[in-house]
Amino acid sequence: MPVDPTEWTVHGTRRAYESPWVNVDLDDVEIPGGPRFEHHVLRFPRASTGAVVIDGDRVLLLWRNRFTTGVWGWEIPAGWSDDGEDPADAVAREIREETGYHAATITPLISYSPMTGISDQWYRVFLATDVRHEGEPEAAEASRVEWLPVGDLPKLIASGQITDGPSLTALAVYLSSPR
Incomplete structure (x- = not known):
């Protein structure tokens, strides 16, 4: 399946904080035709x-x-x-x-x-x-x-x-x- 040209590229993830409630990651991302930067992402370990x-x-x-x-x-x-x-x-x-x-x-x-x-x-x-x-x-x-x-x-x-x-x-x- 071809990659959508507007889809961000994730080059990696670094966990900045972890708990049973919430994790904070810094994702190394690149916007198509734009800059590469660290994006904060909240990840929840439970539904x-x-x-x-x-x-x-x-x-x-x-x-x-x-x-x-x-x-x-x-x-x-x-x-x-x-x-x-x-x-x-x-x-x-x-x-x-x-x-x-x-x-x-x-x-x-x-x-x-x-x-x-x-x-x-x-x-x-x-x-x-x-x-x-x-x-x-x-x-x-x-x-x-x-x-x-x-x-x-x-x-x-x-x-x-x-x-x-x-x-x-x-x-x-x-x-x-x-x-």
């Missing part, structure tokens, strides 16, 4: 998953603070897959840990790359339905876990109460999908 949890006309969200941005906001349940764990099983586990609910039905909604220019991360989002309460969520996961009307999502997004990229993407896809 990311999230879920839009729906019960009728309600969506289950977590009210969280993110110290990195200093922002409080509503988010979908989300987390990482453990080594060898199926993403659907991982998101079911995350829903239980973060909300105290069990979802009997989990179906794929969308897979996407949230930071294509600087990261290899893939995010898999599922639709979770047929839920039942099983217990209390893990205390460190969220300040509040609440069922909110699906119809309020556009207002929550417009007012800046949902700013988390994975949550925005997941909820926008859900809202734009035929139901």
Whole structure:
């Protein structure tokens, strides 16, 4: 198969930082007809998953603070897959840990790359339905876990109460999908 003339050439990779959460690499790249330089790349050792949890006309969200941005906001349940764990099983586990609910039905909604220019991360989002309460969520996961009307999502997004990229993407896809 011929090489696309607009495809960058990677001459090598040097790991600058490594952890169980994220790796930072410096890739020696060359742009076609352009310069050769080091490009920072974030590589994630585990798959990311999230879920839009729906019960009728309600969506289950977590009210969280993110110290990195200093922002409080509503988010979908989300987390990482453990080594060898199926993403659907991982998101079911995350829903239980973060909300105290069990979802009997989990179906794929969308897979996407949230930071294509600087990261290899893939995010898999599922639709979770047929839920039942099983217990209390893990205390460190969220300040509040609440069922909110699906119809309020556009207002929550417009007012800046949902700013988390994975949550925005997941909820926008859900809202734009035929139901």
